[in-house]
Amino acid sequence: xxxxxxxSRIKRKRQSLRFNSVSTxxxxxxxxxxxxxxxRTFIRRLRDGDEVAHxxxxxxxxxxxxxxxxxxxxxxxNSHLSRAKFGLLFFWTSVWDPIFNNFGAAPFIYGTxxxxxxxxxxxxxxxxxxxxxLAELAPRKLSDGIxxxxxxxxxxxxxxxxxLGIFVVVPLVRTVLGPALKSTVGHVPIVGKLFxxxxxxxxxLTAGIVLAIMVVPFIISVSREVLLTVPRDQREAALAMGxxxxxxxxxxxxxxxxxxVMGSIFLALARALGETMAVTMVxxxxxxxxxxxxxxxxxxxxxxxxxxxxATGDLYLSxxxxxxxxxxxMTFILNGLARLLIVATERGGGHPS
Amino acid sequence: xxxxxxxxxxxxxxxxLTLTGVAAFGVVSILFLILGYLIWxxxxxxxxxxxxxxxxxxxxxxGGMANAIVGSLKLLFLAAIMGLxxxxxxxxxxxxxSGKALSFVVRYTADLLNGVPSIVIGIFAxxxxxxxVKHFSALAGGVALGMMVIPITVRSTEExxxxxxxxxxxxxxxxxASKWRTIATVVLPAASGGIITGMLLALARxxxxxxxxxxxxxxxxxxxxxWNQPIASLPRMIYDYAIAPYDDWHRQAWAxxxxxxxxxxxxxxxxxxxxNRRGMTRGV
Numbered sequence: 001x002x003x004x005x006x007x008s009r010i011k012r013k014r015q016s017l018r019f020n021s022v023s024t025x026x027x028x029x030x031x032x033x034x035x036x037x038x039x040r041t042f043i044r045r046l047r048d049g050d051e052v053a054h055x056x057x058x059x060x061x062x063x064x065x066x067x068x069x070x071x072x073x074x075x076x077x078n079s080h081l082s083r084a085k086f087g088l089l090f091f092w093t094s095v096w097d098p099i100f101n102n103f104g105a106a107p108f109i110y111g112t113x114x115x116x117x118x119x120x121x122x123x124x125x126x127x128x129x130x131x132x133x134l135a136e137l138a139p140r141k142l143s144d145g146i147x148x149x150x151x152x153x154x155x156x157x158x159x160x161x162x163x164l165g166i167f168v169v170v171p172l173v174r175t176v177l178g179p180a181l182k183s184t185v186g187h188v189p190i191v192g193k194l195f196x197x198x199x200x201x202x203x204x205l206t207a208g209i210v211l212a213i214m215v216v217p218f219i220i221s222v223s224r225e226v227l228l229t230v231p232r233d234q235r236e237a238a239l240a241m242g243x244x245x246x247x248x249x250x251x252x253x254x255x256x257x258x259x260x261v262m263g264s265i266f267l268a269l270a271r272a273l274g275e276t277m278a279v280t281m282v283x284x285x286x287x288x289x290x291x292x293x294x295x296x297x298x299x300x301x302x303x304x305x306x307x308x309x310x311a312t313g314d315l316y317l318s319x320x321x322x323x324x325x326x327x328x329x330m331t332f333i334l335n336g337l338a339r340l341l342i343v344a345t346e347r348g349g350g351h352p353s
Numbered sequence: 354x355x356x357x358x359x360x361x362x363x364x365x366x367x368x369x370l371t372l373t374g375v376a377a378f379g380v381v382s383i384l385f386l387i388l389g390y391l392i393w394x395x396x397x398x399x400x401x402x403x404x405x406x407x408x409x410x411x412x413x414x415x416g417g418m419a420n421a422i423v424g425s426l427k428l429l430f431l432a433a434i435m436g437l438x439x440x441x442x443x444x445x446x447x448x449x450x451s452g453k454a455l456s457f458v459v460r461y462t463a464d465l466l467n468g469v470p471s472i473v474i475g476i477f478a479x480x481x482x483x484x485x486v487k488h489f490s491a492l493a494g495g496v497a498l499g500m501m502v503i504p505i506t507v508r509s510t511e512e513x514x515x516x517x518x519x520x521x522x523x524x525x526x527x528x529x530a531s532k533w534r535t536i537a538t539v540v541l542p543a544a545s546g547g548i549i550t551g552m553l554l555a556l557a558r559x560x561x562x563x564x565x566x567x568x569x570x571x572x573x574x575x576x577x578x579x580w581n582q583p584i585a586s587l588p589r590m591i592y593d594y595a596i597a598p599y600d601d602w603h604r605q606a607w608a609x610x611x612x613x614x615x616x617x618x619x620x621x622x623x624x625x626x627x628x629n630r631r632g633m634t635r636g637v
Contacts, residue, residue: 045531045532048531048532049531049533049534050532050533052533053532054446056442057445057446057449058451060439060443061442061446061447061459063443064439064463064466065462067466067503068462068465070481071466071473071477074476074477074480074481075480078480125376126376126380127376127380129372129375129377130373130376130377130380133370133376136373137370137373137374138374146377146378148625148629149381149384150381150384151625152618153380153381153383153387155557155558155618156384156387156561156618157561157617158562159561159592159595159610159613160391160610160613160614162595163606163607164390167595167603244362244363244365246366246369247366250369267468270468273470274468274469274470274471274472274473276470276472276563277563277588281592281595304475304476308475308479308567308568309489309567309571324472324476327470327473328469328470332465332468332469335468336465339461339464
């Protein structure tokens with residue numbers, strides 16, 4: 001009996017407490033908003049501060065648009081000298097001569113494209129396979145754990161990749177991988193051309209390998225997300241038809257998600273094109289177009305990184321900024337496409353209907 | 354005949370599934386290789402001098418990177434005060450106020466800004482801040498990093514605000530609070546944990562950036578008082594020391610790499626654990 005009474009007393013106390021708190025908030029709210037009836041008109045919202053808050057946050061959102069358009073504007077205006085002098089020839093000539101003010105971007109564009117292509121050739125099969133494992137085979141807990149570690153891998157600063165590139169990957173290519181490729185693929189008629197010539201360790205191949213390691217986390221995490229959105233009955237139907245696990249995955253699940261997977265590849269490509277530090281540290285920094293993947297080369301981002309702060313003369317600086325503009329446009333287009341593809345798949349429109 | 358085909362299909366199944374597992378564990382092992390290699394090489398060269406001394410002149414061994422550590426912190430501070438408020442407010446706009454069309458434009462632009470190569474951001478900051486005053490400065494580096502912070506903060510803020518249940522908003526509105534009061538006193542506090550973690554992740558990401566600092570903050574082998582002079586930063590030091598021909602500099606590059614990676618990974622692990630526990634990892 002006494003216990004019951006005490007409990008009821010506590011209950012009453014709690015109620016009174018709650019009542020008190022409600023009444024205090026009610027009074028403050030009363031003061032803030034007089035009890036007028038009727039719809040919240042514009043004037044009312046203005047007086048309450050809603051419109052002011054709206055405009056203030058809108059201004060900050062506008063800052064983002066402003067920054068981005070200013071970025072394009074500055075790149076365009078500051079590359080004016082170079083665009084006026086070289087025109088489209090800028091992209092086709094391969095002379096880079098700051099002394100005589102002759103600038104052609106071909107070697108850099110070539111280097112950027114070749115290293116990105118190598119990185120995708122390595123990273124796409126690797127990333128897709130890992131994503132398939134994480135989405136289709138691994139138990140959910142293990143899959144989440146590995147995805148967590150892969151997110152961490154994506155967070156490693158690029159200069160750290162460059163550091164390991166210089167001291168680990170370069171010696172590895174020079175002493176182990178290079179000779180191995182030369183003695184095997186090097187003798188094949190046409191493809192062999194890619195693996196001939198002196199091998200210093202720095203060059204297109206090394207840069208491509210380092211880039212592959214850097215972009216693979218992006219392919220894995222985005223592809224995994226997309227594969228996980230594929231409806232379960234798709235798999236079950238394939239398995240019920242007698243398909244093996246692999247056949248169900250490769251012939252049903254992956255085609256269903258292919259737009260999203262393409263999106264992840266575009267995203268990875270955009271990152272590979274724009275990556276600066278790691279490439280600068282291992283590509284060899286030599287503005288030449290060579291067929292051999294062992295040869296040292298140069299990339300757009302690397303030449304900007306190396307020469308921008310030492311560029312003497314307006315035309316020199318303008319040519320470097322035009323390279324920046326080229327890089328911006330490449331990644332701009334790829335990123336735009338990638339986002340559209342990923343959004344399209346996650347909304348369920350990615351399957352062949 | 355069909356038996357051969359069945360055996361082929363079954364063995365293909367086993368081989369390919371094994372390969373996918375090998376790929377997954379192979380990629381993850383890279384993280385541990387990087388960590389192990391840095392701890393092995395950096396741990397041996399890390400000492401007290403590294404944190405307290407200035408770099409020694411070329412040719413002398415020893416010295417540290419105290420100025421670069423302070424420099425990195427100063428640059429991060431600048432990036433935070435410039436980038437975080439813009440990101441936060443724009444995120445509030447996207448989650449609470451905006452209509453459909455404009456919010457799509459802002460969100461898409463933020464994503465594009467996020468995808469701009471960091472070296473191009475460096476050029477932009479150069480034309481904005483360095484060209485007019487004709488010298489490199491900590492301020493220019495801060496502007497470059499701040500611009501990289503904005504898009505990440507916007508997206509994470511919006512994500513976490515949207516995760517706040519509508520009933521909280523309705524409750525506050527039903528008590529007569531105006532919309533901005535609801536946001537300021539109910540919605541933002543409810544999402545504050547996630548928003549702050551998202552901001553920390555954004556800062557952790559730009560902390561390791563080198564490319565935008567090359568020709569904005571530039572670098573400095575001495576202390577850099579104030580905000581208007583070239584300033585050293587940890588990532589830039591790693592780059593300079595790694596490509597230099599001196600063994601002692603390589604040793605210090607490893608030490609700096611270990612410190613930088615340690616801080617970045619620590620921030621990431623901490624933040625992601627917090628977010629995972631709340632079940633919100635998407636979009637960060």
